[in-house]
Amino acid sequence: MSIFKIHAREIFDSHGNPTVEVDLCTSKGLSRAAVPSGDSTGIYKVLELWDNDNTHYVGKGVSKAIEHINKTIAPALVSKKLNVVEQEKVDRLMIKMDGTENKSKFGANAILGVSLAVCKADAVENGLPLCRHITDLAGNSEVILPVPSFNVINSSSHAGNELAMQEFMILPVGASSFKEAMCIRAEVYQT
Structure with a gap:
């Protein structure tokens, strides 16, 4: 099931902060993923790409990350006719295109949004609940239901x-x- 359209937009998280949402379309329909966001930073963390324009959402707008998805990542994935069952191939391509160790060119929020949408579409393709699909991707045989933190x-x-x-x-x-x-x-x- 090839990806034929990817579109990103700015939404708001539960704290009212902007974050990235990605729609991914295949012949089986639309899969949507919203990216969690946070305030903390650390030397080992990948970077969320924020606009750093203090006149717009106190610098935390995500229009740059969205632009990277809509103008660079989406056309690359669609033109290569990648299939949603190729999660690792899709992820490796985005990481290679970004070219930085901490994902600072596209932003981890851009890469994660697309990756999550691919994962959800792959679960639909396989007719599996998302938790079962992720368990299979991880190579586990037993589904362990998510525990909220x-x-x-x-x-x-x-x-x-x-x-x-x-x-x-x-x-x-x-x-x-x-x-x-x-x-x-x-x-x-x-x-």
């Missing part, structure tokens, strides 16, 4: 204090369902 205490630059850790999070790994995990989170946070 919850930030309960912010520190460092996120909260203006001097705690050594950036965030304190809980993972309710003993929950029997996602709903029970949400209940555990609420009970921990509220008490």
Whole structure:
């Protein structure tokens, strides 16, 4: 199932910050992926490409990343008639086109958005739930349902204090369902 159209746009995350959303079209329909974004940086992290225009979303606009997708990445993937079942080939091509170790040319937010949309389209192609498809890509035989993680205490630059850790999070790994995990989170946070 070849990719015949990719289009990116700016959306907003749960904090009201701009982020990238990618639509990828194949003969089986549209797959959409939204990129998570964050404020933290580190020497080993790949870079989200922000516009750095302080008059537009305090410098965190993502129009440059979107332009890279719509004008460079999308035409390259469509012209090569890449198939969504070729996840690794698609990812390697984007990384090669970017040419930087930390993904600073296109932005990790651009590359991840396209990669996630390809992954979702591949799951559709194979008739699998996304979690089963990702499990297969990882070479695992057993599906392990996602466990939500919850930030309960912010520190460092996120909260203006001097705690050594950036965030304190809980993972309710003993929950029997996602709903029970949400209940555990609420009970921990509220008490």
